[in-house]
Amino acid sequence: MHCLVFFDILPNNLLKVKNTIFIASLIFIISCSPASNREGQMQQQIDSLKSKLGNTYKPGLGEFMSGIQVHHAKLWYAGINSNWKLADFEINEIMEALDDIKKYNADRPEVKSIGMIDPAIDSLNAAIKQRNQALFKTSFQLLTNTCNNCHRATAHEFNTIKVPDTAPFSNQEFKPM
Template identity: 60%
Template sequence: MKQIFPILFSIALISCNQQTDQTQLLQKRVDSLEHQLAETYKPGFGEFMSGIQVHHNKLWFAGENENWKLADFEIHEIMEAIDNIKKYQKERKESEMIDMLNPALDSLNNAIKLKNPKLFKSSFITLTNTCNQCHRQTQFEFNVVKIPDQPPFSNQDFRKQLEKK
């Protein structure tokens, strides 16, 4: 019996050492992954805003041409960009205020669903004005948004296409 106790004690010590080694290995892996995550590219606020600017422009020409499918696509691209701003840029003051766009986006989305050109135009103006209001409240008043007067790309046709039956 006296010989069993030292053997069990030795096994317990070896197990503790192995567990400590595994814990240290796991901690090193966690540290490495945290470093990689911190270094992973994440779009800046400006990249998101530039994307929204393009979609805002394209949305205008889609609506003006009553291309409701394209307008629906473009407004949802704007909504997706806003969701991504809130996800990836949540520490920014601007991100905290971006929900002020929701009523204007909802109104515009409704106009698109109704395929109502008059409501589209008034809702688009409201969205544009709300963008500028947000810019003023976040000290970015020098970024003035306006209703586009020409498409952002010369290689896109904004006219409504014949639908497949």
């Protein structure tokens, strides 16, 4: 099929006509290329993107939980040392991980129970904002109980979380500077 239009032979004073022909010929060329071929190429690209997406690494629930475990321990040492800036940082890390769980692990039925943790998080946020050590301690106990309530509700009761009794890392200062 001959789809090219030869417009270069047109005189210059017919510039507008020339442009119109140029655009028309472009449309003609595009619409002339076999549609099925283009669709096939698009489908190939979609399939390749789909397979790339399917193979993209996403952390599992257990990995997020291990991260939360670290922040749970650091939060305690930040709070009992009245390091409120660090405590605020750690509670935010926990909140981010909870959001990520909802986003990346939505296929896990256990995730439906995750809302039970919200009251404890709210209470800790209030304690940190008020720099209230007593409220911090009761809220932290509430958080820890909720971790275990969810573990029980999701048949992971063997995974028992407790208030830590030793600082989790020797290479981090928990006292405020």
